[in-house]
Every structure is written in structure tokens, then in C-alpha cells.
Amino acid sequence: MSCQLIATEVSFAYERDKCVLNGVEATIQDGSVTGIVGPNGSGKSTFLRILAGLLHPDAGSVHLNDRALRSYSGRERARSIAFLPQSISPAFSLSVFEVVCLGRYPHSSAWGSLSAQDVAVASRALVQTQTDALRHRDFGSLSGGERQRVLLASILAQEPRLLLLDEPTSALDIHHQVEVMALLRHLCRDGYGIALVTHDLNLAARFCDRVVLLGATHCIVADGRPEDVLTGPLLSEAYGSTIRVGQHPFAPAPFVMATLPEGDGS
Ligand SMILES: Nc1ncnc2c1ncn2[C@@H]1O[C@H](COP(=O)(O)OP(=O)(O)O)[C@@H](O)[C@H]1O
Ligand SMILES: [Mg+2]
Numbered sequence: 001m002s003c004q005l006i007a008t009e010v011s012f013a014y015e016r017d018k019c020v021l022n023g024v025e026a027t028i029q030d031g032s033v034t035g036i037v038g039p040n041g042s043g044k045s046t047f048l049r050i051l052a053g054l055l056h057p058d059a060g061s062v063h064l065n066d067r068a069l070r071s072y073s074g075r076e077r078a079r080s081i082a083f084l085p086q087s088i089s090p091a092f093s094l095s096v097f098e099v100v101c102l103g104r105y106p107h108s109s110a111w112g113s114l115s116a117q118d119v120a121v122a123s124r125a126l127v128q129t130q131t132d133a134l135r136h137r138d139f140g141s142l143s144g145g146e147r148q149r150v151l152l153a154s155i156l157a158q159e160p161r162l163l164l165l166d167e168p169t170s171a172l173d174i175h176h177q178v179e180v181m182a183l184l185r186h187l188c189r190d191g192y193g194i195a196l197v198t199h200d201l202n203l204a205a206r207f208c209d210r211v212v213l214l215g216a217t218h219c220i221v222a223d224g225r226p227e228d229v230l231t232g233p234l235l236s237e238a239y240g241s242t243i244r245v246g247q248h249p250f251a252p253a254p255f256v257m258a259t260l261p262e263g264d265g266s
Contacts, residue, residue, distance in 0.1 A: 002029070002030055002031075003029075003030045003064075003065060003080060003161040003162060003193060004027060004028065004029045004030065004064075004065060004193065005027070005028040005051055005062065005063070005064050005069070005081070005162055005193070005195075006026075006027050006028075006062070006063045007024065007025055007026050007027075007047070007050065007051060007057075007060065007061070007062045008025055008060050008061050008062075008063075009023050009024075009025060009059065009060035009061075010023070010024045010025065010047070010050055010057040010059070010060035010061075010062065011023055011024075011057060011058050011059040011060055012043075012046060012050060012055065012057050012058050013058060014046075019218055020041075020043040020046050020218055021043045021046055021047055021050070021057070021218050022217065022218045022219045023060070023219060023220075024043070024047055024060075024212075024214065024218075024219070024220055025060075025220065025223070026047075026051070026195070026212050026223065028051065028162055028164070028193050028194075028195045029193050030161055030162065030191050030192060030193035031188060031189075031191055031192075031193065032188060032193060032194070032209040032210060033184055033185065033188050033194045033195075033196070033207060033208045033209050033210075034193075034194065034195045034196070034208060034209065034210045034211070034212060035195075035196055035197075035198055035204035035207075035208035035210070035211045035212070035226070036048065036195060036196065036197045036198075036211075036212045036214065037197070037198060037199070037201060037204055037211060037212070037213055037214070038213055038214030038215060038216075038221075038238055038239075039214075039215070039216050039238065039239050039240070041216070042214040042215060042216055042218060042238075043214055043218045044166075044197040044214060045086055045166050045197060047214070048083070048164050048166050048195065048197055049083070050062060051081075051164055051195065052081055052083035052164050053069045053070070053072070053077050053081065054083065056070060064077070064080060064081070075106050078105070078106035078158060078160070079106045079107070079158075079159075079160065080160055080161045080162060081160055081161070081162045081164060082103075082155035082156075082158045082160040082162070082163050082164065083155070083164045083166075084151055084152060084155055084163070084164065084165040084166060084168055085166055086166040086167050086170075086197075088147070088151060090139050090140050093138055093139075093140060094138070094139050095135070095136055095137065095138060095139065096126075096131060096134045096135050096136070096137050096138075096139055096142070096150050097122065097126070097135040097136065098139075099139045099150055099151070099154050100122045100125055100126055100131075100135075100150065100153045100154045100157050101114055101118065101119075101122045101157065102154055103122070103125070103153075103154040103155055103156070103157030103158040104118040104121065104122060104157055104158070105158075106158060107158075107159070118157075121157050121159060122153075122157045124156075125153040125154070125156040125157040126153050128153065128156060128183060129149045129150070129152050129153040129156070129180075129183065130149065130176075130179065131146065131149050131150050131153050134146060134150065143171075144171035145171045145172045145173060145176055147171070148168060148169070148170070148171050148172060148180075149172075149176065149180065152165070152168060152180065152183075156187075160192075161191075161192065161193060162192065162193040162194070162195070163184075163187070163192055163193070163194045163195070163196075164195050164196075165184075165194065165195070165196040165197070166196075166197045167196075167197050167198060167199065168180060168184075168196055168198075169181065169198065169200065169203060170198075170199070177200070177203060178203075181203055181206070181207040182207075184196070184207065185207055188209075196208075201230055201235070201256040202248070202253075202255060202256055204226060204230070205226045205227075205230050205248065205253040205254045205255070205256065206226075206248065206251050206253045208226055209225070209226075210223070210224065210225065210226075211223070211224070211225075211226050211229040211230060212229075213229050213230075213234060213235070213238050214238065215237065215238040216238070216239075216240055221234055221237055221238040222234045222238075226253060226254060227253070227254055230245060230254045230256055231245055231254070232244050232245045235256065239258075241258065241259075242258075242259045243256060243257070243258050243259065244256075244257050244258075244259055245257075
């Protein structure tokens with residue numbers, strides 16, 4: 001059965017009269033990768049939290065399949081949707097393997113007892129994210145990039161249908177960025193639906209099927225295929241500065257560069 005998350009005309013404000021999302025829409029569909037991009041403070045993380053059901057829109061709606069997202073219990077929701085926050089600081093001392101096993105909570109019958117299947121799923125997630133060698137390490141002792149991959153393993157262990165990832169590659173080196181994006185594409189072929197917030201427009205251009213571009217006015221500037229959304233005029237409008245787009249040197253994708261102010265040599 002297919003799985004989709006549909007946000008319609010979503011508006012949201014943390015404080016009265018300070019709108020951070022204004023009529024924003026998106027469909028997150030299994031079998032596709034959607035990139036959510038836009039300038040700092042445009043509302044990307046807020047939108048992802050609304051899609052995850054962690055915040056509720058002031059206006060508009062979010063539906064998971066044919067039901068309002070709000071009508072699902074937390075546990076039910078977690079079997080369909082996994083959310084990876086932008087940053088996380090561990091409150092307890094846990095090993096990497098224990099962190100990954102936390103992802104199994106929506107499936108476990110009694111808290112604390114892991115089945116053989118739970119252990120097998122968690123072990124597979126460690127291998128998928130190339131973190132198996134870290135399994136006995138204290139999570140708190142890991143580098144930012146290692147943590148990011150372990151947290152990805154934890155939400156894979158959750159075995160959801162949709163992954164909502166807030167800047168999943170921001171702390172990764174160039175090799176691991178591409179490895180994680182290739183893993184996401186692979187998961188997408190296996191039927192996962194993925195939405196990811198990223199500042200890396202070139203990764204979005206290369207690896208996303210769709211891109212939602214938010215502007216500084218907290219509205220959608222464009223939504224569509226990367227080659228239609230990641231254009232000089234649309235990006236310049238969203239970011240409020242001149243952005244140029246050419247052809248990627250070896251991939252069939254746009255290649256995005258910000259220009260320096262006039263006279264600075266670009
Ligand atoms: N918990 C909060 N309380 C009040 N304002 C917030 C909160 N979280 C985010 N904001 C504000 O909402 C706006 C959008 O934030 P965010 O969704 O994090 O943007 P982005 O992820 O695009 O950088 C920003 O102006 C931010 O300062
Ligand atoms: Mg953010």
C-alpha cells in the first residue's frame with residue numbers, strides 16, 4: 001500500500017503576528033526524495049516538525065494517507081514517520097548500539113525487552129549507515145558526523161515508511177555526504193519516502209526528485225523538479241542575492257553558485 005503525507009495551505013506562528021510559515025504545501029510520497037531548501041530562518045525546520053506531527057499548524061492541514069495526522073497516536077505515527085532533528089545532545093550515557101535500539105520502541109511490546117528481530121533490525125541499520133564499527137562506543141564521545149550517521153541508523157531501525165530528515169548531511173565530510181545521499185536514494189528505491197532539509201543546493205540538485213523552495217517571506221517560491229526550481233531567477237528571489245546556475249560538470253543536474261557582490265571578482 002502506498003504511503004503519503006500531504007500538507008495543505010499550512011500556516012504557523014510561534015508568536016502572535018510573527019508568521020514563520022505562510023500557506024506552505026508539500027506532498028511527501030513513498031518512492032521519492034523531496035528536498036526542502038531556502039534561506040536561514042525561512043521555516044524549513046518548523047515545516048518538517050509540522051510534517052512529523054510534533055507541531056500543529058495554525059491554519060491548513062496535514063494528512064497521513066486518508067486521515068488527519070493529528071488523529072494518530074504517537075506510537076501509530078512513529079510506525080509510519082521517523083523524524084531526525086537538526087541537532088541532538090544526548091541526556092544520558094548510551095552506547096551506539098543502545099541509541100540505535102531506541103528506534104525500535106514503536107515495535108516493542110514491553111519497554112526494555114528487545115526481541116531477536118529488534119537486534120537484527122538494529123544491526124542491519126548499523127551496517128547500512130557504516131557505523132557498525134562504532135557499536136560499542138559511547139554515543140557522547142562521537143564526532144558530529146558519526147553522531148549524524150548513528151541517528152540515521154536509529155530512525156532506520158524504527159522501520160517507518162517516511163523519513164523526515166533535518167540537515168542529515170550538515171556535519172558530514174564530502175565522502176560521507178555522498179554516501180548518505182546514495183543510501184537515501186537506495187532506501188527510496190526500496191519504497192521509503194524521504195523529505196530532507198538541506199543547505200546544500202548541489203546535493204539537492206543531484207539526489208532529489210522534487211525540491212520545495214521556501215523564501216525569506218516564509219512562502220513557497222517554487223516546488224517541482226530540481227531543474228525547474230533550482231534556477232538563477234528563483235534562487236535569487238528566495239535568497240535575496242544573485243545566485244547563478246550552470247550545468248554540473250559530470251552529472252545531469254544543475255550546479256549552483258552564489259556570486260560575490262559586484263567588483264569582488266565573480
Ligand atoms: N521555538 C521557537 N520559538 C520561537 N521562534 C522560533 C522557534 N523555533 C524557530 N523560531 C523562529 O522561527 C523562524 C523559522 O525557524 P526555522 O523553522 O528553524 O527556520 P530554518 O530551519 O529555515 O532556518 C526563525 O525566525 C526562528 O527564529
Ligand atoms: Mg533549520
